Amino acid sequence: MLLPLAGPMPRTSSRVRALTAAAAAALLALPLTGCADFSDQDRSRQAGPFSSVPERGGPGQDQPPPPDTEETDPPKGPCVDPNPAVIATCLGTTGGVRPADPAGKTTYVAERRTGKIIISKRYGPQREVAAVPVDGGGDGGLIDFELSPTYLQDQMIYALITTGEDNRIVRIAPGNSVKPILTGIPKGATGNMGSISFVSPSELRVATGNAGNPGAANDPSSLAGKIFSIDPDAPAPRPTMIAAGFGSNVALCPDPLSGTLFVADSGPAGDRLQQVEAGGLRLLWSWADRPGVTGCAVTEGVISVSIASKFRIDSLTAPTNANPTVSEPQASDVKEQFGAVGRMSTFGAAAQIATINKSVPGAPPTTTNDRVAIFAGSASAEDRT
Incomplete structure (x- = not known):
């Protein structure tokens, strides 16, 4: 079942993109404190919005300098990866990944099972910038995250997580204070993997898996197997449905140039x-x-799609008005270089990729797993002219 959009998908503003990149240095300075538990989350949901959050669109602050991305001599140790494309090593099983500087040499990445968000660059430093309690069983946990579009003012991080009862959207404030924003997204033994992406400061786009129940994806009363949007600052955000009928491992991939939204998933009829x-x-x-x-x-x-079990990344030429169909996928075998690749995120002409070798049978037993690396794409997508 397809649900019509309320209107054309807005293009992410340049201000949102600029502030997200600039926030990397501020992330490095976040304090490390203890985590709230799920009961604290539910109590805080009843308490209303954070009183300390500045109004969106308010006066800006001086932007911090970009992080130091200059390469240093390779250090010694078990977490040093010889692959020059690798920029983070020795991670737990990964979830979402986001570039933390315009050149893509710094990354912040979710550890799905531990609930930690890590910022790192090649040869370090590597720091935990936030943590949230999660149920990391099956394919659940800290599934995806986004910095607030006004992170330099409010220092908030939004995340899609799995708890003991449900999947939910939460907001993580400095000091790891966790506030539920939207609860009750169905949880299953599988089918929890989804994705979030800001369209604007007042619109967060959410994609959810079917929680192992294909029927729920086409049930209009269920939030499973859907793409919808919410206003994350509303006291009780009401989802606006965009599309339905998705399977598991739903990944949003917006085109940063055109604003076109693509989505990959594993549905009942195939991937x-x-x-x-x-x-x-x-x-x-x-x-x-x-x-x-x-x-x-x-x-x-070019649209790149990771296929973990086959240890490859397939690249397709994106459709245009002149050529509305995609090219046949051009496969890049990445088993030897990266292994099993999970989530991906765009920066400039390349992408950051997060490996999931610790959770995929037959993946290479690299001592530096799991990792984040830069993927420049296949040599070329098929020329359809």
């Missing part, structure tokens, strides 16, 4: 890459053999 349009969803490509898509990213007109 798919779809485009979100004003009238619903348009199927662009399907993998009938169901290899298991795990992430996607768009870089300069």
Whole structure:
């Protein structure tokens, strides 16, 4: 079942993108304190919004200098990876990943099972900048996260997490104070992996898995297997439905240049890459053999889709008005270089990729797993002219 969009998908503002990149240095300075438990989250939900959050759009602060990304001589130790594309090592099983500087040499990445958000660059330093209690069983845990679009003012991080009762959207304030924003997203033994992405400061886009229940994805009363948006600052945000019918491992991949939204998932009919349009969803490509898509990213007109179980990344030329179909995927074998790749995120002409070798059978037993690396894409997407 396809649910029509309320209107065309807005393009992420340049201000949102600039503030997100600039926040990397501020993340390095976040204090490390203890975590709240789930009962604290539920109590805080009844207490109303944080009183200390500045009003969005208020006066800006001086931007901190960009993080130091100069390479140093390789240190010695078990977490030094010889692959020059690798920028973070010795991580737990990863969830979402985001570039932390415009050049993509610094990253912040979620450890899905521990609930930690780590910031790192090649050869360090590596720091925990936030932590939230999660249920990391199955494919749940700290699934994805986003910095607030006004992070330099409010220092908030938003996350899609799994608890003992549900999947939910939470807001993490300095000091690891966790406040539920939207609760009650169905949780299952599998099918919890989803994705979040800011469209604007007042619109957070959310994609959810079907929680192991294909019927829930087409049930309008369920938040499973859907794409919807919420205003994260509303006292009780009400989801605005965008599309339905998704399977597991749902990954959003917005095109940073055009604003077009693509989504990859593993559905009952096979693994798919779809485009979100004003009238619903348009199927662009399907993998009938169901290899298991795990992430996607768009870089300069090329859509890259990670397929962890096959240790490859498939690249397709994105559709245009002149050529509305995608190219046949061009496969990049990444087993030897990276292993099993999960989530991906765009920066410039490349993408950051997070490996999930610790959770994929047959993955290379690299001592520096799990890792974040830079993926420049296949040599070229197929020329359709």
